Amino acid sequence: MTQESRYIVALDQGTTSSRSIIFDHDAQIVGISQREFTQIYPRAGWVEHDPMEIWATQNATLTEVLDKAGIGVEEVAAIGITNQRETTVVWDRHTGKPIYNAIVWQCRRTAEICESLKKQGMEDYVRENTGLVLDPYFSGTKIRWILDNVDGAREKAEKGDLLFGTVDTWLVWKLTNGRTHVTDYTNASRTMLFNIKTLEWDETLLEALQIPRSMLPEVKSCSEIYGKTTLRNNISVPIAGIAGDQQAALFGQQCYEKGMAKNTYGTGCFMLMNTGETPVPSSHGLLTTIAYGLNGKVNYALEGSVFMGGASIQWLRDEMGLVRDSADSEYFASKVDDANGVYMVPAFTGLGAPYWDAHARGTIVGLTRGANRNHIIRATLEAIAYQSRDVLDAMQQDAGIELHQLRVDGGASANEFLMQFQADMLGVDVVRSGITETTAAGAACLAGLAVGFWDSVDAFKQKASDASIFTASMPAEEVEQRYKGWQKALKRSLAWNSDD
Numbered sequence: 001m002t003q004e005s006r007y008i009v010a011l012d013q014g015t016t017s018s019r020s021i022i023f024d025h026d027a028q029i030v031g032i033s034q035r036e037f038t039q040i041y042p043r044a045g046w047v048e049h050d051p052m053e054i055w056a057t058q059n060a061t062l063t064e065v066l067d068k069a070g071i072g073v074e075e076v077a078a079i080g081i082t083n084q085r086e087t088t089v090v091w092d093r094h095t096g097k098p099i100y101n102a103i104v105w106q107c108r109r110t111a112e113i114c115e116s117l118k119k120q121g122m123e124d125y126v127r128e129n130t131g132l133v134l135d136p137y138f139s140g141t142k143i144r145w146i147l148d149n150v151d152g153a154r155e156k157a158e159k160g161d162l163l164f165g166t167v168d169t170w171l172v173w174k175l176t177n178g179r180t181h182v183t184d185y186t187n188a189s190r191t192m193l194f195n196i197k198t199l200e201w202d203e204t205l206l207e208a209l210q211i212p213r214s215m216l217p218e219v220k221s222c223s224e225i226y227g228k229t230t231l232r233n234n235i236s237v238p239i240a241g242i243a244g245d246q247q248a249a250l251f252g253q254q255c256y257e258k259g260m261a262k263n264t265y266g267t268g269c270f271m272l273m274n275t276g277e278t279p280v281p282s283s284h285g286l287l288t289t290i291a292y293g294l295n296g297k298v299n300y301a302l303e304g305s306v307f308m309g310g311a312s313i314q315w316l317r318d319e320m321g322l323v324r325d326s327a328d329s330e331y332f333a334s335k336v337d338d339a340n341g342v343y344m345v346p347a348f349t350g351l352g353a354p355y356w357d358a359h360a361r362g363t364i365v366g367l368t369r370g371a372n373r374n375h376i377i378r379a380t381l382e383a384i385a386y387q388s389r390d391v392l393d394a395m396q397q398d399a400g401i402e403l404h405q406l407r408v409d410g411g412a413s414a415n416e417f418l419m420q421f422q423a424d425m426l427g428v429d430v431v432r433s434g435i436t437e438t439t440a441a442g443a444a445c446l447a448g449l450a451v452g453f454w455d456s457v458d459a460f461k462q463k464a465s466d467a468s469i470f471t472a473s474m475p476a477e478e479v480e481q482r483y484k485g486w487q488k489a490l491k492r493s494l495a496w497n498s499d500d
């Protein structure tokens with residue numbers, strides 16, 4: 001770090017856009033640049049991204065944000081990376097070219113591979129050693145699919161010519177010109193190939209999925225110098241922080257202590273609770289995952305991953321044409337007193353936690369002649385809150401901790417109706433962070449700590465105190481009656497797409 005290093009840049013590579021955000025020493029945001037990229041849906045239930053477009057948009061936002069803020073490369077102390085997790089890229093180590101599109105976390109194409117692993121009796125092994133459920137969500141079966149379906153891929157992989165990475169790994173590889181093939185504990189813990197107890201790649205799973213170990217990156221902590229990227233004027237900047245986006249948000253929300261939890265309302269909804277230095281197994285359909293690896297230690301989390309959050313509002317906007325803008329959903333939902341008995345289950349890509357049903361599909365039930373557009377919009381927002389209630393109930397039981405406060409963030413947390421309804425359904429205070437970019441803040445903080453830009457996380461504390469608090473006010477009986485209706489609706493969506 002040079003004398004003039006006054007900023008940290010966080011690269012936030014999300015499901016729908018790539019962003020670069022500059023933080024100053026007071027943890028204030030001084031620049032943001034964002035670019036959306038193409039979502040590719042080759043078949044029903046399949047989702048892909050072009051890895052070169054991910055890289056191009058991410059790289060462009062990095063240059064743009066510095067230009068817009070008038071900040072020189074020499075003023076950047078370090079770069080932190082946070083990313084959509086599980087999304088799988090496989091590329092040729094010699095040419096640096098991907099051999100297939102990135103298979104996105106939402107993609108369901110490997111449901112059959114999962115079924116076959118279940119038949120081989122791998123389900124318990126996966127849960128006990130990776131903390132995950134055997135679901136197409138995670139990277140392992142996506143790598144297997146690429147090796148089985150791309151011409152010549154398996155042969156190349158066995159010769160050691162192919163590399164695998166989640167998006168963090170791909171970006172570090174590109175940023176360092178192919179010199180560095182690494183990931184961090186949080187991203188590794190989402191591959192279904194990483195043993196979260198031994199903190200090593202798991203040979204049994206590699207064998208079961210027939211994935212050569214030579215494809216895998218080296219696993220590092222979340223805060224250290226992994227390599228350097230050369231930017232304008234031949235100036236090198238260290239890449240010094242990596243965390244999957246949901247773990248970065250947990251860190252950015254300052255959930256450093258056991259029992260603290262956050263929920264992020266983005267494309268999906270991801271609730272994570274820090275459970276301290278020992279992994280807590282789930283018996284209620286949650287994931288055990290790594291929260292962060294820092295200073296030679298690893299902290300674990302319980303996670304409830306809900307696949308459709310804000311994306312269901314995008315569906316109202318783009319496919320149904322019921323709103324012009326996601327934010328308008330608040331206005332229409334507030335025009336009616338309730339959803340008039342309508343429930344919407346947004347199982348468009350199956351259901352994640354706590355149900356894990358890859359064959360569930362979306363449904364709207366309870367329609368009567370009086371049901372109108374406002375009720376459907378309201379029911380869609382309510383579904384986001386109901387899904388998070390399912391997850392929180394499971395989490396409190398697994399952790400044996402009663403939560404009094406849930407920290408929230410993400411695009412859809414701007415919706416006041418949703419946040420109030422969420423507080424009502426959970427019966428806990430919902431605290432919306434005063435830090436608008438918690439995910440990026442987490443990544444910036446991890447990078448800043450590694451290069452001594454910050455000595456501790458205190459720089460972020462004051463900003464967090466500007467929070468908005470939503471307190472439960474709906475009578476308990478009404479809450480339970482509405483929630484019962486949700487549980488009934490949800491049952492109607494299960495196994496819809498399966499032959500049995």
Ligand SMILES: Nc1ncnc2c1ncn2[C@@H]1O[C@H](COP(=O)(O)OP(=O)(O)O)[C@@H](O)[C@H]1O
Pocket residue numbers: 014015016017265266267268309310311312313314326327328329330410411412413414415
């Ligand atoms: N006011 C709002 N009400 C409801 N949903 C919203 C609102 N604003 C944004 N969203 C939803 O939030 C999501 C975007 O949030 P963001 O945190 O940027 O997501 P991601 O990081 O997953 O791309 C979109 O799916 C959008 O529909």
Ligand SMILES: O=P(O)(O)OC[C@H](O)CO
Pocket residue numbers: 013014015016083084085086105244245246266267268305
């Ligand atoms: O990119 P986001 O914010 O939708 O997050 C995606 C998650 O990391 C998927 O596990």
